Amino acid sequence: MSTIGPERLEDRLSSAESPYVIDIRPREAYQRDHIEGSHNVPVYDDLRGGDEAAFREALSDVPAERTVVTVCKAGIVARTATTILEDEGYDAVTLAGGQRRWNGYQNGSLGYRLRSALGGLLP
Template identity: 50%
Template sequence: MPGSRSTSEQHDRKHSSWWASTMSRIGPSRLDERRSNGEMFILDVRPEQQYQEDHIPESYNAPVYHDLQRGNIEALDQYLNAIPDDTEIITVCKAGIVARKATECLEEEGYTATTLTGGYTGWRQYERNTVLYRIVSFFRKAVW
C-alpha cells in the first residue's frame, strides 16, 4: 500500500548503493510488449513541451524533470493522485537518469515502479529500428 514504508526503511533504501544498483529497469521492447496489454501506467517526467512534441502513447505527463534534477523530489507529490496504486508505474525521462529519481520517490511512497532503460531516446531508437526492420523484411520478401 502506498505510503506504508517506515521512515528508517526509506532512509536505508535511499542511501544504499546496493539498492540503487538493483533498481528495477525495463527495456523498450519489453515495455512495448507489456504496454499493448495495458499492464502498466507510464509516467513521463519530461518537461511539458517535450512531452507535447512526442511521447509514448498512453503515457501521462508529470513535468517535474527540472525539479527532480535539482533534487526537489517533493515536486512529484502533486501528481500522486493521478497515479494508480495497484499498477506498476514505468517512469520515463529523456535518457533514463532523472526517471530513476522518480522511480526511487515512487517506491519510497509504496508504489511498484520501474525505469525505462534509455528513456524516451531509447524508446524512439527502438521504434525506428522496429519500423526499419519491418520495411526491410517486407521488401526482402518482395525482391527475393
C-alpha cells in the first residue's frame, strides 16, 4: 500500500492531475479543518468498527480516472479505506500521518520539521 506525504500532496493538488481527496473523519472533525477541495465521506467509525458497507456505497461518486488520496486523523484508519479502494480497482494512496501531519506541514510546526529531518523516526 502506498502513502503520500504532505509536501508531495500539496504539489499534486496544484497540478493538472490533481488527486481526488477523501476525508473519512466524522463530519464535525472535517468541518473544523480539512484539506481544501477534499470530499468528506464520514465513515471513520464504520471502518474502524469493520463495517465497510457505507464506504463502499460512497464510492459511486469517486471518479475512476483519478488517483484517490484517503485522509483520517493520523493516517491509520485511512489505510483500510485505501485497501478497499485498491480492491475496487482505484489507484489509491493514504496521506501519511493524516490530517495531523498535513496541519503540521501547513503550519510549519517544529514537530513536523523534526519528523521530516529524522526521516520518519518519530511517530
